[in-house]
C-alpha cells in the first residue's frame with residue numbers, strides 16, 4: 001500500500017520514538033510528520049539533543065520507530081537500504097586504502113554489474129567534480145579535513161543512491177572550507193540529482209543549500225516550523241547577505257530560540 005504522492009520520496013507519518021535508557025524512558029521524537037519531495041534538498045535544524053541524528057537513523061532504517069511509519073517511494077522502511085547514502089561530520093575513510101579505493105568501497109558492497117575499470121571511472125568522475133583530481137592515489141592522512149570530506153561525499157554518492165542523508169557533514173570544517181563545500185554540494189546536485197536531507201546547526205548553510213528548512217521543536221521533537229527557500233539555478237554566497245536572506249535567518253533564529261526554551265522547560 002502506498003501513502004505517498006508520486007512527488008514525495010520520503011514520507012514520515014506520525015513517527016514517535018523513545019529510547020529505553022538505564023535511568024528510564026527518553027521520548028525523543030513525538031508525532032513527527034514531514035515529507036521530502038523527490039530531488040529536493042531539505043534541511044533539518046533544531047536545538048542540540050532534540051533528536052535530529054535519531055531522525056536520520058530512522059530514515060536510513062538503522063532504527064525502527066515505536067509508532068508511525070516512514071516510507072521511501074511508497075514502501076515502508078524496515079531495514080537499511082543501499083539506495084540511501086549517508087555522510088557524517090567526521091568522515092571515516094580507511095587509511096590502508098587510497099582515496100579512489102575508499103570512494104569505490106560502496107560499489108564493492110552494493111550488488112552491481114560494473115567492471116573494476118568502470119568502478120574506477122565512476123569514482124574518478126566524482127573526484128573531478130569535487131576538485132580532487134590528482135589525489136586519487138593518496139592516502140586519507142595525506143589530505144586536509146576539507147579534502148577528506150569531499151572524498152567522503154564522493155563515496156556516499158558513488159553507487160547513485162536515491163537519497164543522501166547528511167548529518168552535520170561540514171560541522172568540523174572552518175568557515176571558508178565549509179563555504180567551498182557548499183558550492184561543491186550544488187555542483188554535485190546539478191550533475192547527479194538526488195533527494196537530500198541535511199542536518200545542520202548552521203542556519204546560513206540551511207538556506208544556502210536547501211529548498212526547504214524544517215525546524216524541529218525541543219525534545220521530544222516534532223515539526224515546529226517550515227519554510228520554502230526560493231533558489232536560483234546558480235546560487236551565489238552573496239545572496240546570503242540579501243535582505244530576503246537576512247529576514248529568513250532572523251525568522252529561523254527566533255524559531256530555534258522557541259524550540260530551545262521549550263526543551264529547557266521539558267527537562
Ligand SMILES: Nc1ncnc2c1ncn2[C@@H]1O[C@H](COP(=O)(O)OP(=O)(O)OP(=O)(O)O)[C@@H](O)[C@H]1O
Nearest residue numbers: 019020021026028047048049050051052053054055
Ligand atoms: N542510543 C541511544 N540510547 C539512549 N539515548 C540516546 C541514544 N542516542 C541518542 N540518545 C539521546 O537522545 C537524545 C537525542 O539525541 P540525538 O543524537 O538524536 O540529538 P541531536 O539532535 O542529533 O543532537 P546534536 O545536535 O547535539 O547532534 C539525546 O538526549 C541523546 O542523549
Ligand SMILES: [Mg+2]
Nearest residue numbers: 052053054167
Ligand atoms: Mg546529532
